[in-house]
Amino acid sequence: MKNCDVLIIGGGPAGSIAAANLAQKGFSVEVIEKVDFPRFVIGESLLPQCNEILAKNNLLEKVTQKGFILKAGAIFINEAKEVETYHFRENIGEPFNTSFQVKREEFDHTLLLGASEFGANVQHGVEVTAYNEVKNIVSTVDREGNKEEYQARFVLDASGYGRVLPRLLDLDIPSELKTRQAVFTRIENDIRPEGELAGYITIFIHGDNDAWIWVIPFADGITSVGIVSTEEYFEKMNMEEEAFWNHVIYSNVNTKERFKNATKVRPVGKIGGYASNVKTMHGKGFAMAGNATEFLDPVFSSGVTLALVSGDLAADLIAKELNGETVDWQTEYEEYMMLGIDVFRDFVNTWYDGRLQKVFFSPLKKEQYTRSISSILSGYVWNKKNVFVGDSEKKLDMLIKMIDASIK
Ligand SMILES: Cc1cc2nc3c(=O)[nH]c(=O)nc-3n(C[C@H](O)[C@H](O)[C@H](O)COP(=O)(O)OP(=O)(O)OC[C@H]3O[C@@H](n4cnc5c(N)ncnc54)[C@H](O)[C@@H]3O)c2cc1C
Numbered sequence: 483m484k485n486c487d488v489l490i491i492g493g494g495p496a497g498s499i500a501a502a503n504l505a506q507k508g509f510s511v512e513v514i515e516k517v518d519f520p521r522f523v524i525g526e527s528l529l530p531q532c533n534e535i536l537a538k539n540n541l542l543e544k545v546t547q548k549g550f551i552l553k554a555g556a557i558f559i560n561e562a563k564e565v566e567t568y569h570f571r572e573n574i575g576e577p578f579n580t581s582f583q584v585k586r587e588e589f590d591h592t593l594l595l596g597a598s599e600f601g602a603n604v605q606h607g608v609e610v611t612a613y614n615e616v617k618n619i620v621s622t623v624d625r626e627g628n629k630e631e632y633q634a635r636f637v638l639d640a641s642g643y644g645r646v647l648p649r650l651l652d653l654d655i656p657s658e659l660k661t662r663q664a665v666f667t668r669i670e671n672d673i674r675p676e677g678e679l680a681g682y683i684t685i686f687i688h689g690d691n692d693a694w695i696w697v698i699p700f701a702d703g704i705t706s707v708g709i710v711s712t713e714e715y716f717e718k719m720n721m722e723e724e725a726f727w728n729h730v731i732y733s734n735v736n737t738k739e740r741f742k743n744a745t746k747v748r749p750v751g752k753i754g755g756y757a758s759n760v761k762t763m764h765g766k767g768f769a770m771a772g773n774a775t776e777f778l779d780p781v782f783s784s785g786v787t788l789a790l791v792s793g794d795l796a797a798d799l800i801a802k803e804l805n806g807e808t809v810d811w812q813t814e815y816e817e818y819m820m821l822g823i824d825v826f827r828d829f830v831n832t833w834y835d836g837r838l839q840k841v842f843f844s845p846l847k848k849e850q851y852t853r854s855i856s857s858i859l860s861g862y863v864w865n866k867k868n869v870f871v872g873d874s875e876k877k878l879d880m881l882i883k884m885i886d887a888s889i890k
Contacts, residue, residue, distance in 0.1 A: 496772025531861030
């Protein structure tokens, strides 16, 4: 049996930011990561809120040194060729207004190496298999079949899609969001916009909101291109993944131009049923962060932001608790996280029912709401000065009604 202050399951963004935070505070941290890094994972577009958390944990410089392309906004284009561009600098006064487009294999590896340099002990090729929540003992097994047990003062589950504690403790609940899927690849030789817009993410709406396409440019000229649709839409097409990708990209009025010279540099992949939820984000001696809690949808690139914010906040609260202070995990952690998650959820819901696109492409451009939306798209979903933070469903509803009335 080994001992540590904090055992972290998973070395993705949630786990590595928590490890970096706690190691710098002087705690003994054990990170158990199932696979070797660098490893491929989808989710390549970051938001300015990420930079704030990276800076807080002394990791922003390391990430900047990697030379990732600067992302300073998001472009939305529909099949009528209407274009709406959000520049992150046009926000309501947030501290950061740029972020990066990253190959996650490089970004995640940089963060985990950073955590290790700060003193966290990182083990690759070791899997968490069991958890005794009464004694706070975690069981692991390595690739050779060697078993180990860890007595931790606190356990943080940052296992992402692995959802280790939700599964072991029966905390998983289905997401309320409709099941969607993504078909994606990486290509070279696309025709990018010029100047600073070259680093923006572009979201193309396909058909009558049947699907949408992400276009994420990387610094080395490679571009990530993925199509998100409902499972029914994919099945109705009755095609293999690659044929589906080709069909959508080359039938879309916008993407067929942008990718006319493109060649794939990676096989087309598919991921589905990724939306997930949990009964609770914490218990006595343990908490969950990042995708191991609730994952909504990729449309506003919120996943890594939520992973970094939750990993960092959980680490601050773990440190407080291990230092003998009382922590109210429900209000200080779960309710805080839910404030931001709920904002993204309302934006996701109005995106899929088509009403948010009405806002985006409305001729009625009000600087005041455009700045508020830009802050949300930058990942600043906890800033209560933003009209959309807290009761965002109602606020979006009011805005949409106002736009409807102006059109009549
Ligand atoms: C189609 C799609 C597109 C997306 N696009 C974006 C985007 O553009 N921007 C964005 O911000 N987000 C995006 N996301 C979401 C984003 O990828 C995730 O939210 C993010 O990776 C979550 O980070 P994490 O640290 O919680 O988990 P992960 O990054 O999944 O890391 C978890 C780690 O835990 C390890 N692990 C799992 N089980 C075990 C175990 N039993 N023992 C030990 N280790 C274990 C895994 O090997 C993994 O390395 C997208 C998601 C999808 C599905």
